[in-house]
Amino acid sequence: MYQEKIIHPPSGYLIFFLFLIALAAGVLALVNAFYWTGSLVLAADLILVLPGLIINDPNEAKVLTLFGKYVGTVKSDGFFCVNPLTVKKRVSLRANNLNGQQIKVNDKLGNPIEIAAVVVWQVKETAKATFSVENYMQYVSIQSEAAVRHLANLFPYDNFEDEEASITLKDGAEKVSALLESELSERLDRAGIEVLEARLSHLAYAPEIAGAMLQRQQATAVVAARKQIVEGAVGMVEMALARLSEKGIVELDEERKAAMVSNLLVVLCGERNVSPVVNAGTLYP
Structure with missing residues (x-):
């Protein structure tokens, strides 16, 4: 497996300046009828110099290979000169x-x-x-x-x-x-x-079971809420009976206590508001 090798090629500005001079010399040679000389200069300039100039943007890399062999990677941003025969592959380093x-x-x-x-x-x-x-x-x-x-x-x-x-x-x-x-x-x-x-x-x-799972979640939530309501209601009934006994307001036998507990639980745990019934007579027949 290949390991990354970072290389730092020289700046390309000097080579680019020489490229411009050689380009001007080749054109001048053609103008003065030195066709072979001008053609060779221009060909060498375009084939051997220009391909070696690369521009690397920030967060960008150039992977260089020469005749199938990995040469290195240029990660620095700027203008560089590398071997013109290398194959250059751009790789983005951005997220x-x-x-x-x-x-x-x-x-x-x-x-x-x-x-x-x-x-x-x-x-x-x-x-x-x-x-x-x-x-x-x-x-x-x-x-x-x-x-x-x-x-x-x-x-x-x-x-x-x-x-x-x-x-x-x-x-x-x-x-x-x-x-x-x-x-x-x-x-x-x-x-x-x-x-x-x-x-x-x-x-x-998944859609095929979403409805059933929603009903299950709703049922679980209802059961949890009912459990909390019942626990609170039982505590309130217990407190009411204890206070009545402590204050000595009324003496209730076991049957009347059971009836009172039943009525209080219905009032406290019911989903609807209850309609009270006023008893004007005695509790006992």
Whole structure:
């Protein structure tokens, strides 16, 4: 596997100045009817000098190969002169965003879900990106999708069915993103790619089970709310009976206590407002 070799070629301004002088000399020779001399000067100038001049923009690299052999990489920005026979391949060092497509995959429990991720990456080693893979941009796309699929298979969507799950795709966003970034870094290292950030951008149940899962979530929420209401109502009834007994306001036998508890629970736990009935007579027949 090729390792990146950084080279620092000389400035191209002097060579470009000499190129202009040779160009002027060749044209002058042609004007003065020195056709062979002028043609040779112009040919040498255009073939052997001009191709050796390169311009490197900021956050850009030129990978140089000579007769099939890797020569080095120019990462400095500016105007340079290199061997005119080298093949120069431009590689961008800027950060790239990969907005992954939504894919359907099964989570750890076999539930079909839709998932997608956003990956921020950049080329770190130009030699690997150029020579180790055929197309490093396509390689990033395919490996990112494979990593997202593998991650979805490791964890459940939520902990409704697996209460012992410490990490879920829905609630463990930070841990899941860290694991995704780690796996992508390992997969893309072969291509000399550095992963700057990786996060899930979309997560949902597949349409065929989304309705059923929504009903399950709603039922769970209703049960939890009812449980809290009942616990509060029982506490209030207990407090009411204790205060009545403490103050000695009224003496209730077990049957009347049961009736009072039943009425209070209906009032406190009911979904609708109750209509009170005023009893003007005695509590006892």
